[in-house]
Amino acid sequence: MKQIGIGILGLGTVGTGLCKLIAENQELIEKRLGLSLDLKLALVRDLKRKRILPQGRLTTDPKRILQDPEIQIIVEVMGGMQPAKDLIIQALKAGKTVVTANKELIARSGHELLTLATETGQDLYFEASVAGGIPIIRTLKESLTANKISGLYGIINGTTNYILSKMSQQGSTLEAALAKAQEQGYAEADPASDIEGWDAAYKLAILASIAFGSRVEMERVHVEGIGKIQPVDLKYCQDLGYTLKLLAIGKNSPAGIEVRVHP
Ligand SMILES: NC(=O)c1ccc[n+]([C@@H]2O[C@H](COP(=O)([O-])OP(=O)(O)OC[C@H]3O[C@@H](n4cnc5c(N)ncnc54)[C@H](OP(=O)(O)O)[C@@H]3O)[C@@H](O)[C@H]2O)c1
DSSP: OEEEEEEEEOOSHHHHHHHHHHHHTHHHHHHHHSEEEEEEEEEOSOTTSOOSSOGGGEESOHHHHHTOTTEEEEEEOSOSSTTHHHHHHHHHHTTOEEEEOOHHHHHHHHHHHHHHHHHHTOOEEOGGGSOTTSOOHHIIIIITTTOOOOEEEEOOOHHHHHHHHHHHHHOOOHHHHHHHHHHTTSSOSSOHHHHTTHHHHHHHHHHHHHHTTSOOOGGGSEEOOSTTOOHHHHHHHHHTTOOOOOEEEEEEETTEEEEEEEO
């Protein structure tokens, strides 16, 4: 059976999940694709940490992945703008297919990277960057091609949704609800991007760009997180028969495109 070599940039929460899925569903994947996926090498910072892959499959040198002729697909799950962006550029130029879960990078530099992918004749996939479990990007791009989309509304950040639910149901403070979310593995050690609304804003910029066929720049997204919400706000909402959620809202009208994230 033909083997497809995969190189992973980053082996944290998402990278480890990917390795688990490929191992657990190996037979199913082979049956469906008629191909076998071979996780050849993963890029990490710290070689001493215990990982899901054996030592021999770990490296701190990205060149070993980018220059390996047996690696056809590069999966970028390291996060942040740099060095992720440069590594994706190098991968596309080296003739690799790239898959990324990096919403910040796609929201800020997606246009540049997709242009490069077209120029180099490679594919750049980013379904995992926004609500990968649904999934929504391919649906917007392909299944809804014949539809004119005038609005996008949704709760697209799980961490803040969990926190607001706890605050609403149990009267917890934001700090206590956040600590609980971290304990349960719903929130990251550094939750700033979620709490301040940036995670939802990156996702909205990507979705609005696709849905409205326009380039929505991050600087144009109004972003307000949940950092200032107090239990009393939830109480007032409840008294009035409402609740509070962090919403991502995109509107496309003759007046222009409006994109905002706020409670
Ligand atoms: N977590 C989620 O639920 C989720 C969901 C959808 C999308 N995403 C996106 O997926 C990406 C990864 O998220 P994550 O939660 O998996 O992050 P993470 O747990 O922090 O993992 C990041 C990994 O990248 C490696 N890394 C980071 N910078 C590096 C560098 N300069 N050189 C070498 N290795 C480096 C880290 O190495 P060390 O382990 O050695 O530190 C780590 O293994 C992000 O773009 C995030 O927005 C995450």
